[in-house]
Amino acid sequence: MAAADYESWYQPPKGDSEIAKLTDVVLRVAEAKRPPIGWYVAFTLAVGMLGILGISIAWLFWTGIGVWGNMHPVVWAWDITNFVFWVGIGHAGTLISAILFLLRQPWRTAINRAAEAMTIFAVMCALIFPGIHIGRPWLPYWMLPIPNQMNMWPQFRSPLDWDVFAVSTYFTVSLLFWYVGLIPDLASLRDRATTTIRRFVYGAFAMGWRGSSRQWHRYERAYLILAALSTPLVLSVHSVVSFDFATAQLPGWHTTIFPPYFVAGAIFSGFAMVVTLLVPARQFFGLKGVIEMRHLEAMNKVILATGTMVGYAYAMEFFIAWYGGSPYEGFIFFNRAFGPYAWAYWTMVSCNVIFPQLYWFKGVRTSLVGMMIINVLVNVGMWFERFVIIATSLHRDFVPSSWGYYIPTKWDFLTLTGSFGLFFTLFLLFCRYLPMVAVAEVKAQHAHTHGGH
């Protein structure tokens, strides 16, 4: 049965016009009775991992964050590493949809929807960590601008508080941006709906969109401005996250290059993740026609570019450490590359700087296997980048007597795995029930290029 459905992805799309075919090829994914078998496999896995997240958080609440390996002096470890990692991932979507939109990059339409969805899910994963990493995880709301029971306000000088605002704003705006983009496609789904339930649910979310030109007019204007707003926002979010470190006076954190360096890194990892997700998705759901190789290739080019930027940042850090002449900073960086955590450092360098260079070759850029391997490696590397920045700077700071070596516990691993569970669960649900490609935009694109026949 499932197999039959699986076949169905490859039947020619219905519809008597080009546009109709386009609609059908994208929307039938969401309308199919059953998703392909692969979806089930992936989903079971993802939900399992999600369960792990639930368990590890419950255990954390019950006993205390001591279940993690965090110690003195490395009081921040995987918790914040994961946070920064996920926020980084969350940068691709809005960047693609906003910046590329402003830059009028036609190829974005194929991937922006999925990318935005991924952004939102990634940011959700990120938002977990600031909440649970604190010692009394039942009190994170004390960081919000509401008076706590001591009638106090947050201390707005703290970069952690900036984070709260930056990330939550980013989440809200990305969500709106995504939803606004969805409205016309939801309307299409509503109008193609076969059952009342689907009709009602999609209808409710489409909010009665009927494609009136007067509405299109305001819609387009709103969308354009949202894009304009999101662009600086994307750049600001990871800059603010980098302030957590840059404004501290810890050698290895206290560097002015962090904001651009973090943003580049974020785009880098985000794009890698998008490709990692889309390659299997387009295979499963027969969207090869829509998400074409040229799109993926363009993505890989961006990865190559940002990867090189990140490499430049690494080099520059060392140069400044030497040129700045602060003995403490000098040591930190020397220690990073050759100290006890050298293994982590070189993993990071090879994954982020060396492997992406293979993208200079078109052959690699355009081979599915090649890009899958490299992009997964990039994600590994970017996780390590955050770990290296946080742990290696902390583990040997000013006073040698408090030097230490951080070792993760099983709960560190489980929590990280769990966060991936959440991410994949949400993404798979998205693939199943929402249009993975912005149909309306693609149609407009199509009509524009083929000039209405």
Added chain:
Amino acid sequence: MSEAPKKTKHTGPAPLHGLLAEYETPNALIHGAEKVRNAGFRDWDTFSPFPVHGIDGAMGIKATILPWLILGGGMTGFTLALGFQWWANGVDYPFLISGKPYWSVPANIPITFELTVLFAALTAVFGMLALNKLPQPAHPLDLRDRFSRATDDRFYVLVQASDPAFDERDTRALLEQSGAVFVEEVPEDAASESELPRGILYVLLIIAAASTIPFAMAAYARESKTTKTRFDIIPDMDFQQKFKGQRMNTFFADKRADRPELEGTVAVGELHDDDHLYAGKVNGSFARTFPAAIKIDEATMNRGRERFGIYCTPCHGQVGEGDGMVHQRATSLAEGTWVPPSNITEERVRLIPVGELFNTVTNGVRNMPGYGHQIPAEDRWAIILYVRALQKSRAAELKDLSEQERESLIRGG
């Protein structure tokens, strides 16, 4: 045209909402739209699965004011953020942080920026929805099956019957000429008024009702009384594993955390080996003089007056005649067991040696409790001193007064 054609009224089951024309391509739509527009219609609109280039011009849509709203939103966010941070950290509850000024702009820029963007974005989205009058649950067009392709691959023009220039026949003709592949009548939708299907309406109602329950419970809890203590799921540091004064400790049979002082122990600073000062005794018998440690002067006297006022007046009264408030109340209630406090100015008390008075204050007498644990020895002596003064004043003779005092007394009398 020689003469204006007579308008024909629509005759049919449901009142007519308007005429719907279907086109196959964007260009056809634009063409049609221009025609309709030139015919001077106002209540009309076009529909397309994606924004059609040039349709705005063709329909003559005016630029929206949305951008200005967004600008306003952004500015609100900016002011709110900056103002709030200034007020919260600089005015309402200033923190002294790292010796920095209570308020300085640089630290507030990130949040200000974020909120500016947030407010602008919210205005953009909800402004757009509002201007588009969304959500719009139902519309007469929903009843026309063909129209469902408006979100797929077809393009439509709808001219509403409400338009003054609308004439069923002429308008239909106009649309048919405009390259429409199909034109049909759109009747008013009776159902379109009742927005929601019944079932869903009920569900929503139930949810709404249920959502009030927590508030009701809260209100009830506020108003009702209970013997149970309040909820405190996570104790945090509300109750610490230590013993403050006079608390309970199950380890001991008497369950007191406070332990009695042991026989024969002497706390530092409580050697008290000066019997005169601490027991009012000089080798065994009550002292008739004040201890050397007590200075007999104005200061001590005032101290004595003050302490007397605090500890003694309730029973012994302001001048020590035993008519304090407590006594008055006790007598008014006619308490059988009440032993009236003695008048400390009377002869009997006047003859008691100070040492004995001190002992009485310290350890109490009859139903007068001892004040040893409440009043330090020095203060007790000060009180005695003041009591002596009181006694003197009650039994003063003319010769005790100074010249001018006598003068004033005589002149007064």
Added chain:
Amino acid sequence: MSPVSKKSDKPTYWRSIAELEGRPEFEQFLEHEFAEPVSDLPPTSDERRRFMQIMGASFAFAGLTTGCRWEQDYILPQTRRPEGLIPGEPRYYTTSMDMGGYATGLLAKSYDGRPVKIEGNPNHPDSLGAANVFHQASVLELYDPDRSKGFGTYSGGKRTDSSKDEFIKAIKPLMAAHRSSQGKGFRILAESTSSRTVADMKRRLLAALPEAKWYEYEPVSADNIRLGSELAFGAAYRPNYAFDKAAIVVSLDSDFLGSERAAIRNAQSFMQGRMPEKGEMSRLYIIESAYSMTGGVADHRLPLRSEFVKAVAAALDAGISGKGSPSAEMGPAQARPAAAFLEDPKVQKFVAAIEKELLANKGKSIVIAGEQQPPEVHALVHRINAVLGNVGSTITYYPDFTADRLPHKDAIIQLGKEMASGAVDTLVIIGGNPVYNAPADVGFDAALAKVKNTIRVGLHEDETTMKSGWQVPLAHYLETWGDTRGYDGTIGIQQPLIAPLYGGPSVIELIALLLDDSTKEGLDLVKRTLAASMGDDRLWRKAVHDGVLLGSGLAPVQPVLKPLGAIALSDREKAGVAVGNGQLELTLAPCPKVHDGRYANNGWLQELPDPVLKLTWGNAALIGPATAKELGVDDQTLVKLTMNGATITIPAIIAPGQAPGSVRVVLGYGRTAVGVVGIGSRLDYGLIEDYAAEYGAGDLELVGVNAYPLKTTEFGRFGGGLNVQPTGDTMKLAMTQMTHAIKDKIGRDEVQRRVPELVREGTFEEFKEKPAFAQEKVEHKALLSLWQEPVSYDKHKWGLSIDLNKCTGCNACVVACVSENNIPVVGRSRVIQGREMQWIRIDVYFRGEPDEPELAYQPLTCHQCEHAPCEQVCPVGATMHSREGLNDMVYNRCIGTRYCSNNCPYKVRRFNYFNFHEELKLEKNQTKKMMFNPDVTVRFRGVMEKCTFCIQRIQNVKIKAKNTRRAIQDGEIVTACQQTCPTGAIVFGDLNDEKSRVRALQNGPRSYAMLEELNVRPRLKYLARVKNPNPELS
């Protein structure tokens, strides 16, 4: 519904209204009375009191109302409050604590009749206001829930509860029998005590039972001093040193500033002579096998096997008594010994230098030998000092008032023989723990089985208890009356602060019981003994108040030397420096934390980092780097130590400065019968992990390894012939500082580079020509403020100054802080994870050659920076600045982001990763709660904490000053660490007060701020260390 009466069969002894429970009216009283609010109390004080008692007794009900609701608590005021007692207000009582036959006067702080903090008694000559780690931690010992609770009988290690009455019933016939037999077969084995009352009771006992014998045994004994004096003078004298008068101090394997007797007083007087500002400094040479605290402050240190010291002493005597002015009666000087190692250039140069300096400073020098060194060495040292004319100037001799007893070694041997021969019918073991720590070849354990009746009197139910018949719960010194004597014989009063928690008798009360003495109460017994010295009750009260009978010290004596035969050296003692496996030396020393094992159940001490290697929770074999390389041993590898036919398996540490060929193991670990802390198992004890999981099988399940099996009557404290075999396994050791164990070169080099900047140090010469040498160690730009400071700290401005020159790393401040600030014990595995909680730590850095390094101590606590980096990063304002410039930590605002710790350059912040006080929820740990300082928050899980400069003490004084409308005097506010520091290295005060000491010190030339180039403006400043090396040696 009466868990109370249920519980009542489990006795919680208490002197008074215990009987109330279980009475019928009590139950029904609860039925109707308990529901009513406290405000409707019966009027008359009498009924009120009854109600309160019953109310109190019914706590079990209050216990039910916990859960997810706000706890219910009750207030139990005293109906008749004694004069001068204000609830919640601390009162101080003097007392004194005896340890191994030598006592120190103490001052105990008591809240509402509960002792919570121990401090030194300024009146006492051996304290002068200071206390050491054992004194500080004794309050935890008092409240230890694993103490022996109530009388009981043991058979086959199984306890059967009993009662005092049954005990008396049992011993009456026994004692009667012994009386009739003149006490034949009646023996007492007691731990050493200085108490005159005990001595008196002993006299009475021996009078009643002439045939009976009374032995004293201490595993860690100072008898060699006495024996040495007998050898040298023919009488038992105690040398008493005035280090402040000495210009040259030579320590032959003596840790006189650390683990030895009178260390507090020694440290005080020694540091008097080490103040560069005075214009002259003494010079300290030390020859020792393992790094000791004394070695840490020495100007010159020669790592040498303890065995070799004898030859060195002989050589010195040869050199000095030879050249010096030997009097006729003292006989000839020693011949210069022919020992190979003396030819080693390093050793030769060192010994020569010492000799020269000593001769150059006659009458202004001290030579001191370690307690563990054999009598001959002490005899030689007595001679050298006498010849140098130090006696009378820098050294005073007092008669040893414990001379009438057998030396510990002989005592235990003799008793062992008697027991083995079955001559002992009744053995009373008072204190101590012979089954655990008697010399292996005595076979005490086996011999004990031959004894018919054993009565064991002890604080804990330990290894000895398990093998005994009766267990009598001994009362803690804070619970009963007693008397003690200081090093010079000064009489101290041991005043109780709280009634015995488990109704146990004190030693004197027990003997009174055995003798059926007419006087029973401790107080009366002590008075009876001291009647001679202070018959008059006024005198007695004064003595109790002061804690000492001033001027009761013994009169000094003028010793006369007698000839000393030639000292024989064994072949090994003549050997060269380098030795192979099997010829290695083993030195056994008392642990600076659990001493001879008696504090094995004391969490504060177990978690205390040892002074030199920062090892907690266990012991290890200390092996020098070079020797370790030879043996193929690395840090934390398990090794087998074989000696005297016994073998132990123990983890090794590569210890910088350990003498080549010498291995050091501390005693007191591997206890098998001890409370949950000492066993280290999870048994009730909150978060202390189950060690079995980590250690694997065998005796390693315990905390540390028992080294007593290696200790024989002959062997004493050190000797050669040790064999070390690596097993190949490793074991994690819990060390709070791993600096010396850093493996990678980058790290090691960086430490060497940084230490001189962090711990600034110079020579006396440098200081004389440029007193401010320390302030130029680090170059940096002018430290300007980037902004307008909103506050000028014009009212108070608290500051702290720590003199690195005076710190001996003795850890007293650490335990004082733990005790004062309710700091939790986290357990071994947490320390391994790096989660120790102590607020003040003493960093140790080794400099230079790993085999002969110099050592630098640095006490480190919150620097209270004016531009505190921790504050600006806290999102909830949990840590912010006070108007007095303190960096306040507000626990209940803290949500635990830990960002502050990241941003703290000194890494002094501590985080509660768990609720480290979990175990206090258990009913059995009720007593433990009593030790907490009510003035300090007991922190909860997830909260950051750190040093507060003892804010509670500051506030208390401020309040007092305000009430009496006066200004705060300098020195009135004293932080816990400052109060207990024997050398006065720590000074706290108001920097705005022109006359304050701290201001003077911080403005002084030696003062520098650590990492001040970060411009954080710390309020804590250090005084640079100044050493006084001998130019000829350096």
